[in-house]
Amino acid sequence: MLQLERVSSGYGRSPVLHEVSLEVGAGEIVALVGANGAGKSTLLNTVMGLVRRTQGSIRLEGRDIGGLATPAIVRTGLAQVPERRQLFGTMSVEENLRMGAYARRGDVAGRLAAQYALFPILAERRRQAAETLSGGEQQMLAIARANMAAPRLLLLDEPSLGLAPLMVVRIMQEVARLRAAGGTVLVVEQNARAVLAIADRGYVMENGRITHSAPAAALLADRSVQDAYLGGAGASSRAAEARIRARRAAILAGR
Amino acid sequence: MDLSVFVQLLLPGLTTGCVYALVALGFVLCANVSGVVNFAQGEYVMLGGVIGASLLAQGMPLAAAIAGATAAGALLGALQERLTLAPVRAAPDFIQITITLGVAVVLRGVALIAFGKDPLSMPGFSGDGVFEVAGAVLPVQSLWVWGASAALLAAVFLFLMHSDAGRAVRACAINRQAARLMGVDAERLTLLVFALAGASAALAGVVVTPIVLANWDAGIAYGLKGFVGAILGNFRSPVVALAGGLGIGVLESFAAGYVSSGYKDAIVYGVLLAYLLARGGVFVFGRAALLSR
Numbered sequence: 214m215l216q217l218e219r220v221s222s223g224y225g226r227s228p229v230l231h232e233v234s235l236e237v238g239a240g241e242i243v244a245l246v247g248a249n250g251a252g253k254s255t256l257l258n259t260v261m262g263l264v265r266r267t268q269g270s271i272r273l274e275g276r277d278i279g280g281l282a283t284p285a286i287v288r289t290g291l292a293q294v295p296e297r298r299q300l301f302g303t304m305s306v307e308e309n310l311r312m313g314a315y316a317r318r319g320d321v322a323g324r325l326a327a328q329y330a331l332f333p334i335l336a337e338r339r340r341q342a343a344e345t346l347s348g349g350e351q352q353m354l355a356i357a358r359a360n361m362a363a364p365r366l367l368l369l370d371e372p373s374l375g376l377a378p379l380m381v382v383r384i385m386q387e388v389a390r391l392r393a394a395g396g397t398v399l400v401v402e403q404n405a406r407a408v409l410a411i412a413d414r415g416y417v418m419e420n421g422r423i424t425h426s427a428p429a430a431a432l433l434a435d436r437s438v439q440d441a442y443l444g445g446a447g448a449s450s451r452a453a454e455a456r457i458r459a460r461r462a463a464i465l466a467g468r
Numbered sequence: 469m470d471l472s473v474f475v476q477l478l479l480p481g482l483t484t485g486c487v488y489a490l491v492a493l494g495f496v497l498c499a500n501v502s503g504v505v506n507f508a509q510g511e512y513v514m515l516g517g518v519i520g521a522s523l524l525a526q527g528m529p530l531a532a533a534i535a536g537a538t539a540a541g542a543l544l545g546a547l548q549e550r551l552t553l554a555p556v557r558a559a560p561d562f563i564q565i566t567i568t569l570g571v572a573v574v575l576r577g578v579a580l581i582a583f584g585k586d587p588l589s590m591p592g593f594s595g596d597g598v599f600e601v602a603g604a605v606l607p608v609q610s611l612w613v614w615g616a617s618a619a620l621l622a623a624v625f626l627f628l629m630h631s632d633a634g635r636a637v638r639a640c641a642i643n644r645q646a647a648r649l650m651g652v653d654a655e656r657l658t659l660l661v662f663a664l665a666g667a668s669a670a671l672a673g674v675v676v677t678p679i680v681l682a683n684w685d686a687g688i689a690y691g692l693k694g695f696v697g698a699i700l701g702n703f704r705s706p707v708v709a710l711a712g713g714l715g716i717g718v719l720e721s722f723a724a725g726y727v728s729s730g731y732k733d734a735i736v737y738g739v740l741l742a743y744l745l746a747r748g749g750v751f752v753f754g755r756a757a758l759l760s761r
């Protein structure tokens with residue numbers, strides 16, 4: 214669905230991404246993990262047209278979207294849940310959701326109803342200012358707001374940031390649910406363990422370059438990935454991989 | 469205190485206050501979508517007045533003259549944005565702000581050349597009669613000013629709270645980057661807001677002309693006082709900016725009536741200065757308002 218080929222980008226004169234190639238297939242959850250400052254957010258913002266691509270091609274279902282402005286990119290069916298949520302704090306929950314549909318209007322009422330059904334807590338809080346929601350509720354609102362654009366592909370930037378462990382699991386379950394409902398997701402995370410538990414495949418980014426790319430379970434079991442991003446826990450073995458699969462099944466089953 | 473004197477100062481103060489309030493609102497809206505304080509804002513009041521008065525003098529019907537002046541305000545506002553701000557969008561804010569000061573000087577100069585140095589007058593929209601409230605005597609035109617201002621404010625409020633574009637303006641004010649991510653085209657929105665601000669200031673300028681006359685050099689005072697109102701609202705709150713604009717009109721009128729008209733500006737700016745010092749200074753303010761976006 215989304216294909217990046219040797220994409221470079223950056224800010225002014227400082228390059229950040231160096232020939233990044235990455236692919237997300239329809240119906241997949243793909244994780245992008247990496248340390249602070251690796252360039253993960255820059256990659257998502259380059260795809261959204263907020264950061265200028267200096268080289269390479271960005272295709273959505275074969276069409277090059279690298280030269281489009283952000284509104285046009287949103288209309289092609291991409292939406293991003295930005296890092297730290299970036300809600301419109303003093304606007305109501307419902308107004309935030311309506312903003313999500315700004316570039317792709319048409320059946321806004323239907324989409325609102327769908328998001329309220331998906332996140333009943335938001336329906337309860339629809340008239341409340343977004344900044345008065347709890348962190349977990351704010352993350353749900355940020356996801357629902359992006360869904361309002363009816364995206365074919367959702368880009369999530371660190372959805373677990375600042376959330377308690379239970380809420381992290383909850384959010385990951387929501388992401389898995391989006392995919393189960395036919396969505397496709399590219400999710401950036403510091404919390405590699407949480408995201409790789411629900412992802413199909415993962416990429417590791419270091420200093421603006423992709424260094425590893427493998428099925429999620431294999432990345433979780435990979436020694437060097439464990440050392441760098443999972444606190445070195447566990448040994449690389451079939452047993453570890455089996456444990457991971459069991460945990461993944463548990464999360465996806467909503468337990 | 470004599471009530472009729474009080475009312476005789478209060479109500480005309482509210483009349484000029486309406487104009488300041490609309491200018492203040494224009495300041496806040498333009499600053500929030502474009503990041504630029506448009507110091508030419510007050511000139512659109514002046515332009516509305518001189519254009520409306522001369523269209524009428526050339527024999528146009530009143531309604532057409534009002535509409536023409538308002539449309540000219542919208543057009544000039546849009547042109548200012550396209551020609552002088554859009555090309556330098558990437559430049560630092562203070563450069564863009566300085567450019568708006570230059571535009572103000574140019575607009576003033578063009579008005580002087582095109583419309584002459586003598587004040588232009590216009591008859592009241594429904595005659596030059598007066599009416600009496602609580603012992604105070606006011607021109608009937610005051611009702612037009614209040615009515616037009618109330619209608620404009622209601623329209624702006626409806627636009628901001630209940631239209632997609634208005635919601636996007638507020639979203640830009642809260643978080644520009646997030647608004648862009650929703651697909652808001654900030655460029656188009658900026659153009660729209662400059663046109664709206666130009667139109668509403670020009671309309672305000674036409675409706676007050678029968679009371680205060682229209683003069684090529686009147687814009688700077690409207691601009692400064694509207695700016696004070698916008699500062700009181702921290703360049704964020706349209707509602708406080710409005711109230712601030714009205715309050716300044718009243719304060720000015722009381723200062724002129726109870727103290728001396730020679731001191732009214734000194735008193736208005738003195739109050740602003742005291743307020744800014746109490747809140748930490750204009751620079752802290754400017755930064756808080758403009759850099760927090």
Ligand SMILES: Nc1ncnc2c1ncn2[C@@H]1O[C@H](COP(=O)(O)OP(=O)(O)OP(=O)(O)O)[C@@H](O)[C@H]1O
Pocket residue numbers: 224229247248249250251252253254255256296403
């Ligand atoms: N707006 C910007 N202007 C200039 N440089 C930037 C900007 N945003 C990010 N950078 C730089 O780009 C590099 C990559 O930043 P980026 O935010 O993409 O990293 P990240 O992988 O998302 O990190 P984190 O996990 O901390 O969010 C960093 O060196 C950062 O300083």
Ligand SMILES: [Mg+2]
Pocket residue numbers: 253254255296370
């Ligand atoms: Mg980041």
